[in-house]
Amino acid sequence: xxxxxxxxxxxxxxxxxxxxxxxxxxxxxxxxxxxxxxxxxxxxxxxxxxxxxxxxxxxxxxxxxxxxxxxxxxxxxxxxxxxxxxxxxxxxxxxxxxxxxxxxxxxxxxxxxxxxxxxxxxxxxxxxxxxxxxxxxxxxxxxxxxxxxxxxxxxxxxxxxxxxxxxxxxxxxxx
Amino acid sequence: xxxxxxxxxxxxxxxxxxxxxxxxxxxxxxxxxxxxxxxxxxxxxxxxxxxxxxxxxxxxxxxxxxxxxxxxxxxxxxxxxxxxxxxxxxxxxxxxxxxxxxxxxxxxxxxxxxxxxxxxxxxxxxxxxxxxxxxxxxxxxxxxxxxxxxxxxxxxxxxxxxxxxxxxxxxxxxxx
Numbered sequence: 001x002x003x004x005x006x007x008x009x010x011x012x013x014x015x016x017x018x019x020x021x022x023x024x025x026x027x028x029x030x031x032x033x034x035x036x037x038x039x040x041x042x043x044x045x046x047x048x049x050x051x052x053x054x055x056x057x058x059x060x061x062x063x064x065x066x067x068x069x070x071x072x073x074x075x076x077x078x079x080x081x082x083x084x085x086x087x088x089x090x091x092x093x094x095x096x097x098x099x100x101x102x103x104x105x106x107x108x109x110x111x112x113x114x115x116x117x118x119x120x121x122x123x124x125x126x127x128x129x130x131x132x133x134x135x136x137x138x139x140x141x142x143x144x145x146x147x148x149x150x151x152x153x154x155x156x157x158x159x160x161x162x163x164x165x166x167x168x169x170x171x172x173x174x175x
Numbered sequence: 176x177x178x179x180x181x182x183x184x185x186x187x188x189x190x191x192x193x194x195x196x197x198x199x200x201x202x203x204x205x206x207x208x209x210x211x212x213x214x215x216x217x218x219x220x221x222x223x224x225x226x227x228x229x230x231x232x233x234x235x236x237x238x239x240x241x242x243x244x245x246x247x248x249x250x251x252x253x254x255x256x257x258x259x260x261x262x263x264x265x266x267x268x269x270x271x272x273x274x275x276x277x278x279x280x281x282x283x284x285x286x287x288x289x290x291x292x293x294x295x296x297x298x299x300x301x302x303x304x305x306x307x308x309x310x311x312x313x314x315x316x317x318x319x320x321x322x323x324x325x326x327x328x329x330x331x332x333x334x335x336x337x338x339x340x341x342x343x344x345x346x347x348x349x350x351x
Contacts, residue, residue: 064204064309077274078309081300106307108207 050090057086057096060113061103070113206307206326213240213317214305221272221280221294228269228295231321237347239268239340240315241291241331242303244275245283247311253330254287260336261290266344270294273303273311316340318347 055072061082063074071079082103089099103111115121123130155163208214213230220226241257243250261268270291272280277296284294297303306315316325325343327335 067201081304085301085304105207106304107309108204108307110204 047091050087053090053096054083054086057099058083061100061111062113064107064111202310203328204309206323206328208307208323209326211323213315213321213323214302216295216297216302216305218271218295218297218302221270221277221284221296224277224296228293233267233269233317234321235319237266237319237344238292238317239266240271240306240317241268242271242273242306242308242311242313242315244273244311245279246275247273249330250312251287253312253332254290256331256333256336257290258288261292265341267292271302271306272296273308274298274300314340316343316347319350
């Protein structure tokens with residue numbers, strides 16, 4: 001392991017000028033803490049498999065206290081409890097479906113970020129498409145009507161000739 | 176004329192939706208437990224820790240289950256109302272002391288009054304999860320058959336008592 005003392009003797013041994021040596025020493029010292037003092041991360045749970053499943057599950061569950069956070073992200077007490085509950089249920093060999101069912105029975109569909117298709121959620125699922133169809137439909141109707149409103153103007157012989165003259169007028173000239 | 180009426184109509188519809196949205200409280204998540212049997216529990220009393228109460232003990236009467244804690248600030252707001260309600264004798268109130276410390280909870284009741292027929296202790300919040308508790312205080316109205324008929328999320332207010340809870344209690348007490 002590199003120690004500050006080794007760095008210093010390295011700088012001195014090169015017989016660098018004192019100011020230059022100090023500058024190099026300063027920058028070398030910056031590297032030392034990261035190498036010497038970093039620790040191994042403490043494992044979050046005894047069983048990483050359980051933790052992995054728990055995280056995957058809670059990612060799609062809403063924390064009811066801080067409603068825009070998932071239970072996986074939230075530090076609220078409520079989420080801590082739910083995470084503990086899920087860990088216990090995983091250890092008791094319950095399937096993911098059973099665990100989600102358990103939570104829905106208690107907190108309702110609102111805990112799910114991915115709501116099920118039900119009579120009450122039909123508008124949630126198809127509302128946007130419905131609004132799109134209405135909007136797109138009225139755009140088409142509007143454009144058709146507008147086209148009908150613009151009358152085709154037919155030009156008389158005299159007008160056509162006049163236009164041709166006007167167009168030819170500038171021919172050959174620099175535009 | 177319709178040229179102007181259609182956008183105006185669309186605007187009014189949108190404004191109405193947004194206006195209703197303003198009055199809704201996103202924190203009030205409807206409980207799926209309404210009209211379902213109250214989850215079963217077997218919990219120790221707060222005052223006499225060696226006694227236990229089971230959820231089934233109250234079959235045959237209409238009762239309130241009030242979830243509270245001494246660390247819960249909003250519980251202090253509703254507490255005088257609960258004391259009044261208990262004194263009126265309309266309904267027995269049972270307190271579920273949620274994730275609290277026994278000594279502080281007992282002191283808290285001494286200080287603010289004790290409206291509870293029996294206080295029970297849910298130390299680790301397990302029963303809380305069964306009841307779908309996510310914010311204290313919460314109050315459940317449970318009927319004679321042990322079915323949850325109403326859930327008040329957040330503190331009980333004069334308004335919620337007069338308009339919802341008390342009329343419901345009177346109606347439920349008439350049921351066989």
